[in-house]
Amino acid sequence: MSYKKLGDYIQQVNNRNRDLQVDTLLGVSITKKLIPSIANTVGTDMSTYKIIEKGQFAYGTITSRNGDKISIALADEYEKALVSQIYIVFEVIDKNELLPEYLMMWFSRPEFDRYARYHSHGSTRESFDWADLCEVELPVPSIEKQREIVAQYQAVENKIKVNEQICEKLEATAQTLYK
Known part of the structure; x- marks a missing residue:
């Protein structure tokens, strides 16, 4: 089976909570799950937060504080929720070519974390940015x-x-x- 670039199968999503319709705030853990946020949001403008919908992914590009893990998760428990603006939200372009659940299985592998950590760059704050993610090759x-x-x-x-x-x-x- 040949490996294919992930960038051919995913696209960023940047929907903001401008009308304040969504109020469930989640964070992305290093266990690769979306978890309820413990952030103090009193006085925070929630209209700038990103909306993540079921079947979409969120990931944090900064890898320097995560040990060996990349913070990435598939939204599968909530129809809609919010994540911080620091996360990149993305989705599979065509679910008839790549299943989000299959992709999440790939992201859950220790080999993916090792690859991402190895390809992270920066001196003080290492990151694995969107362009790096799009270059990942995986079997499809x-x-x-x-x-x-x-x-x-x-x-x-x-x-x-x-x-x-x-x-x-x-x-x-x-x-x-x-x-």
Whole structure:
């Protein structure tokens, strides 16, 4: 399978919260998830914040404070939310060529983080900017194969979640018995 440049499949999105219709503010964690922001926004002009919609990505270009990880996440829990202006919001151009979920799987790989950290530049504040992201090469199999890979991955993820819930219940039972 040949590798293809990511820049051929993604585009930036720059929708602002000008009418203040969206109020859920999220941040991008190094665990590659969108998480509720803990920022103090009292007195902040929220009209300048970016809107991220379900199926879109946000990432922080500054890599120097993240250790080995790149802060990048797929919006999959909220229909619309806000992220800071410092994040780049982007989307897959054609979901019949590249699934956002498949792309997020690629971003979740340690190899992607190593690549991005290696290609980060700057002296005081290292960054992996939009142009760098667009130069990333990845395998893009047929859309059917992508769906198959994503389905298998999600099945394993769901089994892991169920097992974690069972472990939590067993731990609670053991603690009750111990007391």
